[in-house]
Amino acid sequence: MGDVAQRLAEIVGESHLLTGDGIPEDYSGDEALTGTPTTPRYVVKPATAEEVAAVLTTASDHRIPVTARGSGTGLSAAAQPHPDGILVSFERMNAVLEIDTVNHVAVVQPGVTLSELDEKTASSGLGYTVYPGEMSASVGGNVGTNAGGMRAVKYGVTRNNVLGLQAVLPTGEIIRTGGKIVKTSTGYDLTQLIIGSEGTLALATEVIVKLHPRLRHGATVLAPFSDLDRVMAAVPAIVSSGLAPHILEYIDALTMAAITYNADLALGIPDEVRDASQAYLVVGLENRDAERLGGDTAELGELLTGLGAADVYVLEGTAARKLIEAREKAFWTAKSAGADDVIDVVVPRSAMPEFLSRSRELATKTESGVVGCGHAGDGNVHLAIFQKDKEKRASLLHDVFALGMELGGVISGEHGIGRAKKERFVELEDPAKVALLRRLKQAFDPAGILNPGVLFD
Amino acid sequence: MGDVAQRLAEIVGESHLLTGDGIPEDYSGDEALTGTPTTPRYVVKPATAEEVAAVLTTASDHRIPVTARGSGTGLSAAAQPHPDGILVSFERMNAVLEIDTVNHVAVVQPGVTLSELDEKTASSGLGYTVYPGEMSASVGGNVGTNAGGMRAVKYGVTRNNVLGLQAVLPTGEIIRTGGKIVKTSTGYDLTQLIIGSEGTLALATEVIVKLHPRLRHGATVLAPFSDLDRVMAAVPAIVSSGLAPHILEYIDALTMAAITYNADLALGIPDEVRDASQAYLVVGLENRDAERLGGDTAELGELLTGLGAADVYVLEGTAARKLIEAREKAFWTAKSAGADDVIDVVVPRSAMPEFLSRSRELATKTESGVVGCGHAGDGNVHLAIFQKDKEKRASLLHDVFALGMELGGVISGEHGIGRAKKERFVELEDPAKVALLRRLKQAFDPAGILNPGVLFD
Ligand SMILES: Cc1cc2nc3c(=O)[nH]c(=O)nc-3n(C[C@H](O)[C@H](O)[C@H](O)COP(=O)(O)OP(=O)(O)OC[C@H]3O[C@@H](n4cnc5c(N)ncnc54)[C@H](O)[C@@H]3O)c2cc1C
Ligand SMILES: Cc1cc2nc3c(=O)[nH]c(=O)nc-3n(C[C@H](O)[C@H](O)[C@H](O)COP(=O)(O)OP(=O)(O)OC[C@H]3O[C@@H](n4cnc5c(N)ncnc54)[C@H](O)[C@@H]3O)c2cc1C
Numbered sequence: 001m002g003d004v005a006q007r008l009a010e011i012v013g014e015s016h017l018l019t020g021d022g023i024p025e026d027y028s029g030d031e032a033l034t035g036t037p038t039t040p041r042y043v044v045k046p047a048t049a050e051e052v053a054a055v056l057t058t059a060s061d062h063r064i065p066v067t068a069r070g071s072g073t074g075l076s077a078a079a080q081p082h083p084d085g086i087l088v089s090f091e092r093m094n095a096v097l098e099i100d101t102v103n104h105v106a107v108v109q110p111g112v113t114l115s116e117l118d119e120k121t122a123s124s125g126l127g128y129t130v131y132p133g134e135m136s137a138s139v140g141g142n143v144g145t146n147a148g149g150m151r152a153v154k155y156g157v158t159r160n161n162v163l164g165l166q167a168v169l170p171t172g173e174i175i176r177t178g179g180k181i182v183k184t185s186t187g188y189d190l191t192q193l194i195i196g197s198e199g200t201l202a203l204a205t206e207v208i209v210k211l212h213p214r215l216r217h218g219a220t221v222l223a224p225f226s227d228l229d230r231v232m233a234a235v236p237a238i239v240s241s242g243l244a245p246h247i248l249e250y251i252d253a254l255t256m257a258a259i260t261y262n263a264d265l266a267l268g269i270p271d272e273v274r275d276a277s278q279a280y281l282v283v284g285l286e287n288r289d290a291e292r293l294g295g296d297t298a299e300l301g302e303l304l305t306g307l308g309a310a311d312v313y314v315l316e317g318t319a320a321r322k323l324i325e326a327r328e329k330a331f332w333t334a335k336s337a338g339a340d341d342v343i344d345v346v347v348p349r350s351a352m353p354e355f356l357s358r359s360r361e362l363a364t365k366t367e368s369g370v371v372g373c374g375h376a377g378d379g380n381v382h383l384a385i386f387q388k389d390k391e392k393r394a395s396l397l398h399d400v401f402a403l404g405m406e407l408g409g410v411i412s413g414e415h416g417i418g419r420a421k422k423e424r425f426v427e428l429e430d431p432a433k434v435a436l437l438r439r440l441k442q443a444f445d446p447a448g449i450l451n452p453g454v455l456f457d
Numbered sequence: 458m459g460d461v462a463q464r465l466a467e468i469v470g471e472s473h474l475l476t477g478d479g480i481p482e483d484y485s486g487d488e489a490l491t492g493t494p495t496t497p498r499y500v501v502k503p504a505t506a507e508e509v510a511a512v513l514t515t516a517s518d519h520r521i522p523v524t525a526r527g528s529g530t531g532l533s534a535a536a537q538p539h540p541d542g543i544l545v546s547f548e549r550m551n552a553v554l555e556i557d558t559v560n561h562v563a564v565v566q567p568g569v570t571l572s573e574l575d576e577k578t579a580s581s582g583l584g585y586t587v588y589p590g591e592m593s594a595s596v597g598g599n600v601g602t603n604a605g606g607m608r609a610v611k612y613g614v615t616r617n618n619v620l621g622l623q624a625v626l627p628t629g630e631i632i633r634t635g636g637k638i639v640k641t642s643t644g645y646d647l648t649q650l651i652i653g654s655e656g657t658l659a660l661a662t663e664v665i666v667k668l669h670p671r672l673r674h675g676a677t678v679l680a681p682f683s684d685l686d687r688v689m690a691a692v693p694a695i696v697s698s699g700l701a702p703h704i705l706e707y708i709d710a711l712t713m714a715a716i717t718y719n720a721d722l723a724l725g726i727p728d729e730v731r732d733a734s735q736a737y738l739v740v741g742l743e744n745r746d747a748e749r750l751g752g753d754t755a756e757l758g759e760l761l762t763g764l765g766a767a768d769v770y771v772l773e774g775t776a777a778r779k780l781i782e783a784r785e786k787a788f789w790t791a792k793s794a795g796a797d798d799v800i801d802v803v804v805p806r807s808a809m810p811e812f813l814s815r816s817r818e819l820a821t822k823t824e825s826g827v828v829g830c831g832h833a834g835d836g837n838v839h840l841a842i843f844q845k846d847k848e849k850r851a852s853l854l855h856d857v858f859a860l861g862m863e864l865g866g867v868i869s870g871e872h873g874i875g876r877a878k879k880e881r882f883v884e885l886e887d888p889a890k891v892a893l894l895r896r897l898k899q900a901f902d903p904a905g906i907l908n909p910g911v912l913f914d
Contacts, residue, residue, distance in 0.1 A: 102693045102807040146642045157640045159649070160617065173889035179865045180805035182835050183614045185603045185653050186867040186874060186882065187894050187912060192616070192649035196642050213699050236559045242670050242745045288699045292749065348637035350559040378639050408636045410643040417643060425643065432630035437644050439900035443893070455644060 004062055008044050008086070011054040016092065018043040027069065027087055031134075031331070032077035032420045033341050040067065040081035045092045049166055049174050049205035052088065056203070057172040059086055060447045066170075067451050068199040070141030071113060073134045075331070075342060076418025078144065078198040078454050088203065090140050096120045097206070103180045104211045105163060110140025110204045117209075126211035129155035132414070133328035143204045146196030148414035150284075150324070153239075153377030154246040155212060157414060159195050166206035167194055170445040180208055193440075198416050199451040201444040215286040217293040220247070220320035221300055223309035224269060224277035228252060231279040232353040234307040235376045238283065239349065241303055243296050247284030248377030249327055255373045255384075256280050258333045263326035267319065273310050281309070281376065282323065330373050334384035340393055341385040343421075345404035346413030349379040355407055359383060359400050366396045380413035398424055417455050426456050461519055465501050465543070468511040473549065475500040484526065484544055488591075488788070489534035489877045490798050497524065497538035502549045506623055506631050506662035509545065513660070514629040516543055516906045523627075524908050525656040527598030528570060530591045532788070532799060533875025535601065535655040535911050545660065547597050553577045554663070560637045561668045562620060567597025567661045574666075583668035586612035589871070590785035600661045603653030605871035607741075607781070610696075610834030611703035612669060614871060616652050623663035624651055627902040637665055650897075655873050656908040658901040672743040674750040677704070677777035678757055680766035681726060681734035685709060688736040689810040691764040692833045695740065696806065698760055700753050704741030705834030706784055712830045712841075713737050715790045720783035724776065730767050738766070738833065739780065787830050791841035797850055798842040800878075802861035803870030806836040812864055816840060816857050823853045837870035855881055874912050883913050 009017045018027075019042055028037035041064075046052045059066045065085035072079050081087040090111035098107040101124050108117060114128070115135040121127050130142055132149035141147070143165070148157040155161065164178030167190075177190040194202050225231045231250050238248060251259070256279075260267060269277075283300060287293035301312045315323060326333075334342055347355045359381075363370040369386035383400070387393040401411045401424050411417065417425045426434055434456065444450075466474045475484075476499055485494035498521075503509045516523045522542035529536050538544040547568035555564040558581050565574060571585070572592040578584050587599055589606035598604070600622070605614040612618065621635030624647075634647040651659050682688045688707050695705060708716070713736075717724060726734075740757060744750035758769045772780060791799055804812045816838075820827040826843035840857070844850040858868045858881050868874065874882045883891055891913065901907075 100805075100807070101697075103805045104693075104696065146640070146646075148640055148642075152640060156617075159640070159646070160613075169889070169893065175887060175890050175893070177890075179867065180807075181803045181866055181870070183603070183605055183609060183616070183803060183837065183870050184867045185605075185869045185871050187886065187890070188654055188658070188897055189603075189616070189649055189652070190890070190893070192646055193897075195646070197645055201645070213697065215699070236561075239561065240558070240670065242672070346638045346640060348557075348560045350557070350637075380640065409638055410636065410641045412642045413638070413640050414642050429644065430632060432626070433632050433634075433644070433647070436626065436632070436647070436900070440645055440650075440897060443896035443900045 004058065004064065005042065007058050008042055008055065011051050012044045012046050016045040026072065029080040030072045030074035030077060032075050032418065033335060033339065034420050035077035035080050038080055038083050040083065040085045040087040042086045043089055044086060045089050047092050049168055052168045052203055052205055053172050053174050055086065055088060056168055056170055059449045060170060060172065063447060064449065065452050066449050068144065068203050070110065070138030070144065071136050073137045074141060074145055074418065076416040077420045078416055078418030080419055082452065090138060093205065099124050100180065101126060105180050106209050106211055108139050108207050108209065110138060110207055112139050113137065121211060125214055127214045128209050129212050130158050130161055133331060139207050139209065140204050143195050143207055144199050145416040146414065148375060148378065148380065150247050150249060150375060152375060153248045154244055159192060161210045162191060162195055162207055163210060164208035165191050165194060165204050167202040167204050169202050170447065170450045178208065198418055198454050200441060200454055201450065215288045217290045218284065218286040219293055219297045220315045220323065221283045221297065222267060222313045222315055222323065223281045223304045224273055224311055225279050225281065225309055226276055228279045228356055229353045230308045231281055232356065234281060235352065236349050237307055238303065239377055243285060243300055245283045245377065246286050247282060249282040249373060250376040251280045251282065251327060251373040252371055253278050254371045255330060258337060259326040259330055262333050263322055265322045265326055267313065267323065277310060282327065327373065338386065339384035340387055342382060343385065343397065344380060344382050344413050344415045345401065345409055345411060346378065346380040347404050347407045347409030351407040351409065352376065352379055352381065355381060355404060358403055362396060362399050366392050368392065368396050378413060401428055419454055422456055461515065461521065462499065464515050465499055465512065468508050469501045469503050473502040483529065484546065486537040487529045487531035487534060489532050489875065490792060490796065491877050492534035492537050495537055495540050497540065497542050497544040499543045500546055501543060502546050504549050506625055509625045509660055509662055510629050510631050512543065512545060513625055513627050517627060517629065517904045520904060521906060522909050523906050525601065525660050527567065527595030527601065528593050530594045531598060531602055531875065533873040534877045535873055535875030535908065537876055539909065547595060550662065556581050557637065558583060562637050563666050563668055565596050565664050565666065567595060567664060569596050570594065578668060582671055584671045585666050586669050587615050587618055590788060596664050596666065597661050600652050600664055601656050602873040603871065605832060605835065605837065607704050607706060607832060609832060610705045611701055616649060618667045619648060619652055619664055620667060621665035622648050622651060622661050624659040624661050626659050627904065627907045635665065655875055655911050657898060657911055658907065672745045674747045675741065675743040676750055676754045677772045677780065678740045678754065679724065679770045679772055679780065680738045680761045681730055681768060682736050682738065682766055683733055685736045685813055686810045687765045688738055689813065691738060692809065693806050694764055695760065696834055700742060700757055702740045702834065703743050704739060706739040706830060707833040708737045708739065708784060708830040709828055710735050711828045712787060715794060716783040716787055719790050720779055722779045722783055724770065724780065734767060739784065784830065795843065796841035797844055799839060800842065800854065801837055801839050801870050801872045802858065802866055802868060803835060803837040804861050804864045804866030808864040808866065809833065809836055809838065812838060812861060815860055819853060819856045823849050825849065825853050835870060858885055876911055879913055
């Protein structure tokens with residue numbers, strides 16, 4: 001056992017250090033379709049912030065790259081370790097430390113998964129509202145990517161739902177940021193800076209998340225539209241209506257066919273309506289009062305009809321749940337259909353029609369396919385890209401990202417840049433900004449040990 | 458005219474440069490009670506981001522301190538200029554550039570005041586929801602301090618309502634961050650980092666703010682309580698209720714007497730109730746539907762009674778407006794009553810009773826007075842401090858801040874640290890965090906020209 005391995009074993013305990021052939025394949029990356037599975041030199045499973053700090057100090061001393069891993073469900077290859085590096089897996093730091101029903105917060109360790117947190121908060125009547133499609137994702141991973149998901153249209157993304165952190169700096173100090181407080185004007189906001197930094201600035205060892213009351217009554221409304229532009233134009237009107245949907249998704253016809261087929265889900269839409277539909281809106285409403293929900297649902301139905309929906313279906317319990325689940329699994333459906341990449345550009349809501357139609361033109365020009373769905377309420381378009389040729393794909397992605405930026409958007413709304421999109425990011429982003437980000441990185445991580453190769457080289 | 462003055466005159470135009478005796482007193486500071494009015498060497502009034510960039514480059518070349526000024530209504534002496542420095546007043550950059558009703562955003566120049574923005578957005582049915590008590594404050598100043606105000610309990614603070622910036626770096630580059638988009642996972646969040654940095658990292662030259670639908674129907678409910686603890690205990694219950702008040706303020710009896718006297722406001726509370734009341738809650742509800750508002754108001758009344766309110770008054774139009782205005786003016790009332798400082802510690806909502814009672818003990822021990830009101834829904838306590846002796850006051854502030862931090866809070870919830878609280882901040886805050894903040898400052902501002910002496914030396 002080398003020096004480093006011995007030191008790591010001392011820190012986390014021998015049984016929580018994996019090396020060489022003892023490292024299962026699962027640790028070699030995340031779910032990014034374009035990742036390059038890479039086995040790290042060491043996997044450590046710390047149990048405390050102090051252990052994490054000692055690991056980082058050791059890594060710093062030996063200039064060893066360190067990658068944090070939550071559940072490895074990320075889509076930007078940001079949890080893909082360095083071949084000479086240490087992978088810090090937070091799987092043992094998975095306790096829900098406190099559910100504080102007075103301040104409406106939970107204090108959790110980063111390895112807690114969203115489904116565990118959901119389960120543990122259920123009886124309190126409160127819940128964590130960040131719902132990326134994958135409930136096995138961890139809260140620490142959410143912090144790493146600034147995860148969004150379907151309910152962001154009402155509740156915001158991770159950034160809006162994390163009030164404080166305990167974090168370990170690459171220089172080995174353990175700090176606390178924010179707290180069980182909803183606001184602060186006391187120095188630069190380190191909580192916000194660390195959120196979305198993809199494990200490159202600091203490692204979160206405790207997270208204080210907001211909880212919201214679970215509203216008892218919900219309705220899911222499905223509306224087919226004859227063309228995509230009309231769907232897109234309907235979105236701002238629904239956002240403006242004051243109905244405050246907690247789900248506002250669009251699904252194009254191909255994606256809908258695929259996900260409902262895979263889920264063996266019959267939505268009861270007559271063939272002639274389905275055949276004439278280019279896209280669908282899925283709108284979720286919720287309320288603490290059943291009667292008000294009824295009123296809102298009726299109002300939404302009228303609004304959708306006025307906006308050109310071919311029909312409006314209020315889905316009942318099981319069908320509603322299944323449709324949402326099928327939508328959550330859209331990524332797997334795209335993957336099994338042979339998609340070569342999945343991207344998540346975000347643009348101003350008003351720019352979605354132009355973004356989609358011009359993306360399709362770009363795809364046609366390069367003989368590629370793009371189909372998709374997305375968090376329409378957020379202007380966040382998830383496109384599955386079909387193009388086997390690597391160079392053609394890179395050039396298409398460049399053009400699609402550039403288009404998104406031209407329309408006032410950014411490359412990623414919630415998945416992050418990671419390793420997967422860093423070339424495009426550095427190429428397209430303002431050099432003055434990239435230089436500033438590099439200086440910020442340097443301010444946190446002078447030795448450059450945290451997730452090198454992610455975001456930029 | 459010296460070299461620097463000449464260059465500045467070239468940049469902004471001679472008539473927009475003030476020097477020496479030509480500088481009105483108003484530019485010598487903000488509203489902080491403990492500020493030291495200081496006349497800067499130069500006041501410039503740029504009209505464009507390019508002019509701001511040129512000013513910063515000049516300042517950089519000559520290592521001249523630069524302080525940004527919005528409306529000078531800040532309460533932490535952060536807009537107090539350096540005697541050898543340049544004050545950049547944004548008064549001429551006060552255009553509302555765009556009101557985008559599709560994406561629900563406004564694009565504004567930083568010098569726009571909140572009342573101007575309110576006026577200009579009124580006809581769109583949308584509005585900017587950051588409402589610090591002082592509507593002459595500017596949006597740029599809001600960004601500088603991460604301003605909060607009464608409606609933060611529902612709509613969040615500046616941080617939650619700014620989606621993007623155009624900003625000038627002290628190194629002279631003009632960058633854009635964020636956009637008309639509700640989320641991004643594309644590099645570190647510079648928007649969030651600049652918000653609340655009190656003019657020490659970059660100067661905002663354009664701000665993209667969220668707009669929310671103006672809800673047509675509102676009600677203001679006033680509830681006297683026999684003791685302060687009970688008021689504080691009622692707050693989390695109201696937050697949990699699902700009634701989602703947009704105002705949730707507490708006002709102690711002394712403050713209520715003073716502000717209603719100053720506003721010549723009769724609330725119709727019988728003498729015997731008033732005499733037996735130690736504190737009041739003011740709760741604002743709003744709804745797009747009059748009937749729902751009525752239902753909610755009735756429910757709130759029952760809830761308040763159940764929580765121990767001595768009585769519940771639903772205030773009508775003028776009385777309601779006057780009470781809110783009087784509350785907004787609490788700072789002026791405290792000032793004219795001879796308060797020596799006003800602070801705004803934020804603690805977890807659950808900790809407010811302990812924070813208040815122990816603060817009063819600390820005050821009694823040092824023969825000081827503390828009275829106050831605050832954004833109770835946010836755990837943000839505004840205390841007016843009466844203690845003429847500077848040393849005694851400093852020691853009291855130290856102890857009160859330390860108490861807030863011990864209870865899980867921070868020194869300032871919305872006013873900022875500025876010059877006024879920096880000694881206490883550096884003394885009480887974790888040195889590892891302060892060192893990191895200094896490195897971040899250095900990453901933005903290697904020459905140290907932006908607002909030196911604010912936050913830390
Ligand atoms: C089917 C499917 C659907 C999805 N749908 C969505 C969606 O709707 N919205 C969405 O936003 N995402 C979605 N995702 C992506 C993914 O679930 C999220 O990115 C999630 O936040 C990743 O969590 P994780 O625990 O798996 O993180 P990982 O993949 O393990 O790591 C993600 C990043 O966070 C860093 N990290 C992990 N732990 C920490 C820590 N403790 N401190 C600091 N950094 C850390 C890692 O280094 C890495 O940079 C989906 C993924 C799948 C497979
Ligand atoms: C009666 C009264 C009541 C108040 N109530 C509240 C309240 O309820 N909530 C609350 O949060 N505040 C309150 N305040 C404080 C104040 O209104 C806010 O802090 C407000 O945000 C200051 O805006 P301003 O334009 O006056 O900023 P200034 O005082 O001019 O500047 C404030 C800070 O912002 C910086 N700054 C200004 N412009 C820019 C720019 N373009 N780019 C970068 N930095 C910039 C300055 O350098 C300084 O650090 C109150 C003040 C008064 C007098």
